[in-house]
Amino acid sequence: MEQFYLENIPKYHSLVGALDPCPKPRISKGVPGPNMVVSARIRPRPKNERFPSATFPRSNQENVLDIHDLYNHPRGIPILRSNNYEVDRLFHANSTTEEIYEDLVANLVPFAWDGGIGTLFAYGQTGSGKTFTVSRLEELVAETLMSGNLEGEREIYMTIIDLAGNAAFDLLSNREPISLLEDSSGNTQMVGAVEHQVFNMEDMRALIEQATPFRRTAPTLKNPTSSRSHAICRIRIWNGADCSDGSLYLIDLAGSEAARDVATHGADRMLETRQINVSLSVLKDCIRGKALADTVTSLDREKLGRKLPHIPFRQSALTRVLKHVFDPAGARACRTVVIACINPSLADVGPTKNTLRFAEMLRVLEPATNETSADRTSAIQWTNTQLREWIRANCGTPAILDRVVAPRESGAQLFKLSSIEIEYRCRQCPGVKLEQAKAFRCKLWQMYIVS
Template sequence: MDRFYLENVAKYHSLLGRLDPTPRPRVSTGKAGPNMVVGARIRPLPEDEDFPSAIFPRKIEKNVVDIHDLYNHPKGIPILKSFDYEVDRLYGQDSTTKDIYQDLVTDLVPFTWNGGIGTLFAYGQTGSGKTYTVSRLEEFVAEALMEDNPAGEKEVYMTIIDLAGNAAFDLLAERKPISLLEDSLGTTQLVGAEEHLIHDKDEMINLIHSATSFRQTAATFKNDASSRSHAICRIRIRDPATNSDGLLYLIDLAGSEGARDIASHGADRMRETREINISLSVLKDCIRIRAQADTAAATSPDKTVPYVPFRQSALTRVLKHVFDPASTRPCKTVVIACVNPSLADVGPTKNTFRFAEMLRVLVPPVGKTEYDPAVPMTWDNAQVREWIEKNSGSTAILPHVLAPRETGAQLLALSDTEFEYRCQKCPGVKLAQARAFRLKLWELHVDAQHGKKD
């Protein structure tokens, strides 16, 4: 197929030039929920790449891409086949990992710091920049945790394991085998894995680099060292004062590739590929069911808790508490689908976007609510920021820190600890002021609910 593409590059460009510059718009059926975001990253096309780009982000419709494939028609005349996909966040070839961190991951750090469970998955074909993206995000998280902590000491622990099929290994102990055993409460424990107490940023980054060197890899046509296992970095933040903790998972999923990408087609490699595909399929089901349960709970609190098939894969058994809809702990999940724009990789790229679209759980649109300055539930983000700026007091609570993207309803949904934590990130703001400001917002909300408007 690569030869067909190379022989018809000029034809491909010619067909692209005949396309309608205004493709049919996609009809959105809702927007992303507050606890689940699916993004996609398009890696830069290498300068020495022989194939043209097949991915074209739309300029008018944000987060929508067109993919144009060259089809080898039986009549011998190459034709163009076009596909379009949509995600919640799209990062083009000019985007940096820092952009992705600030947009998708930065909120997971305070969320975890305050006792929540935050999870990031990176998925994609080998050679799509997936492992590079996760490694850089892990470094940004290390900097945020160890350098930007608010007043008050908490303990930060880190464990990094490798899952290859049903086998598990400790990447911080030179790939020592460990066991996955379920305790009396139904939680899968990593028996034998070392949990390292982190003292500073450099120590954390050094451990991350050390773990990367012990990943299970194998050669493919696309990558001399393709990840053939799931790497799970678990960061546990313990509060000694309350004996509670938050969990942040940063997960580099095994590289997905078709049979044409595999350099060796032995029985072990084929079985390995089959196990990876099964685990990714189960993961997709678990993520979707949990996201659907969260959306349903917000609209129908009495709805029956759905069944989540987490026992069907070692990966999802380890992450059971991330997917358990009966859990009372708040969870937020981010998925980043990494793709290579090359025409030669158009097949795996379409599969990656299909996987990303299947993970999206959209909240149905509701009728537009008329803005009322006395009713916080009607505020958009700009109106939230305006209210914060006017009402925070002499020691300013910065609107972009407290509500970087939240609407009034989402600001009210923040836990008291997360609300107060964000306020205290502003210079000079103390806990008492943060609590008083949250109380002021809630008094306004309660008055609005009872029809008392000033």
């Protein structure tokens, strides 16, 4: 197939150049939920790349990406096949990891600092830049945690493990095997993994560098150091004996492979690849199930008889470790960020489409509200515009900013957030203290109950 692409590069450029530069806009059927962000990052093309780019971000829709593939038609005439995909955030080849951090990850750090659970997954084809992205994000997280700019005193602990199939290893103890066991509360514990307390930026950087050589890798036709396991960096933030610990999970998933990458694999490598694919499929089902559960309020279940979706977290070691992230009955506030890393090359167009399909399947959209409809009597039916008007009228002093508390949520979406999340958003406004945030949250809920 690669030879076919190389022989028809001029034809490909001609077909792409003949396309409408402003394609018909893609119409979303809803709005993203507040606790899940699905993004895609396009890797820069190497200087010695022989193949043209198959990825074309739209200029008129910033989060939509067109993929143009060249099809070898049986009649012998190459034709163009196009697909488009939409994510919540799209980062171009010239976007830096620092920009991704500020847009997606920076808010996870104070969120976990205040007792929440923040999780980041990097997913994609082998050689698409997952490890490069996560490694730099780990450094930026460490800088933020150790900057001294976060309010209050905390103790910070790090654990870094590796999951290969159903086996688990501690990367900070020379890859010693550990056990994944359920405690009496139903939570999965990493028995045998050493938790290291860190006191400064140098400690965190040293632990990250110590774990890197023990990561399970193997050469493929695409990447000489392809990740063959899932690396999980857990940062636990101890907030005192009477408070729940906050957690940050930074996860570099094993690289998926194209058919040409597995063609030379032996039996052991084929089994390894199958285990990776199974764990990624279960992860997709768990993330999507949790996002679906977040869209079903208790009011929905009572009025419509809807049940929470089944989340198959027991089917994979990866999802067993992260059970508390996916549990729809859990009381902990959670936020999840997914970064789908893709190669722009025409030779990688198949894996790129698979990665973007995976990303789209994780997006669970809530029905968009019609802001021109009749006046609403219930706060849960408010549009984002109506909700922000109420916040401006009841913001207090110093002002609680409507664009911070409800940047895009409707009334139904906001009232599904936990009290921790609402207070956290209030405290992101300049000068707002915990007492004012709690008072505002109580006033908000009182208004909701009365309406």
